[in-house]
Amino acid sequence: MAHQLAVQNHRAFDGLFVAKEGKRVVGSIWVQPWAGTDMLIWPPASVGCRRQRTINELILKAEQWGTSRNPHRLLTYVNARQFSLLPSLYRRGFRSVSNLVTMEFSTNLATALESPSSFRFEPLSVWNFNRVVHLRDRVVGNHSSQGPAASEKRCIETLHHFTSCMDIALMQGFIAIRDGRDLGCLVMSQSSTRSKLYVSFLAIDPEVKSQGVGRAMLSHAIELAQKSGVRQIVTFCNTGDAMAVRTHLHMGFKYIDRSQVCVKFYR
Known part of the structure; x- marks a missing residue:
């Protein structure tokens, strides 16, 4: 049939x-x-x-x-x-x-990593989500040339995505701040078994690349995972970003898979 x-x-x-x-x-x-x-x-x-x-x-x-x-x-x-x-x-x-590589960190095999004291980490909430969107726009080069109305629309759309397509109860995230300035953000979603955290979004202000922001955020994510009893953290790195791959490896992440991102554009 x-x-x-x-x-x-x-x-x-x-x-x-x-x-x-x-x-x-x-x-x-x-x-x-x-x-x-x-x-x-x-x-x-x-x-x-x-x-x-x-x-x-x-x-x-x-x-x-x-x-x-x-x-x-x-x-x-x-x-x-x-x-x-x-x-x-x-x-x-x-x-x-x-091309991406999937990398995994086993929290039960690692000693606690200490986040640099120069950073402050603000938990993600609906009240600061517009700052996450702003960081994302800076990373992809999508500045506010379209005006504040377009920026607000993107903020609402992205907030709607995270609140309607993901279980907020299983989602964690934070903004990395130094000297009162937002330097990066990281969003994680927890597996249904609560044994893994997936880094679904990580953005660093291009002006502070190579200044330890990514390492600080990953260290803080590992610290949160260890405190909550999560056994593994999974991240995805672009193979073209050699520095990000090296940072993950130096922190104890291991290769577990590779993948390709396929896109079909309409606009």
């Missing part, structure tokens, strides 16, 4: 597509808003003899649903075990824009 795609309409799973052969689930894919103006496609999973056909249909359906939200771009992260998906993505107009 030819399989057909069905959408899970439950509010908690908006954007989830399931491929079925009769009553048997043979694949799935999930699309969700990402950073306000983008859509993130979680790579499809599929089983059975028609796996490639299922994957192609899942990607097509996810793309159609994602573009209906008028995004700037669609993104997906493909790890080493999923590289067979790349031809299907390329045929749909996606292209690889960066």
Whole structure:
């Protein structure tokens, strides 16, 4: 029997597509808003003899649903075990824009790392989230040339992303401050088992690159993880940023995987 795609309409799973052969689930894919103006496609999973056909249909359906939200771009992260998906993505107009390495830190094997005393770390909240957006804009070169109204809109969109697409109870984050100035921010999300913390967002003011801000934030994240009993911290580094990779390795992070970021632009 030819399989057909069905959408899970439950509010908690908006954007989830399931491929079925009769009553048997043979694949799935999930699309969700990402950073306000983008859509993130979680790579499809599929089983059975028609796996490639299922994957192609899942990607097509996810793309159609994602573009209906008028995004700037669609993104997906493909790890080493999923590289067979790349031809299907390329045929749909996606292209690889960066290579990442996934790195892991085991808190139970490490001694406590002390954050430099020159930094102050302010916990992330809805009241200071506009400062996170400002740091992000400085990192990507998206300054306030579009005016304060556009900046406020991006702040609202990004805040909506973090509050609607992530469980705030499982999310942690902070802003690194020195001499009254915001120098960087780090956002972590906790796994459902609460045994891992994923660094989902890390930004450093370009003017203070190579001044130990990233190391200080990672040290503080490790300290928080150790105090809360989290066993592992997972981060993602661009292979082109040799300094960031070296910093992670010197702090005790280990390679566990590699991946590619694939993007399809619409604006």
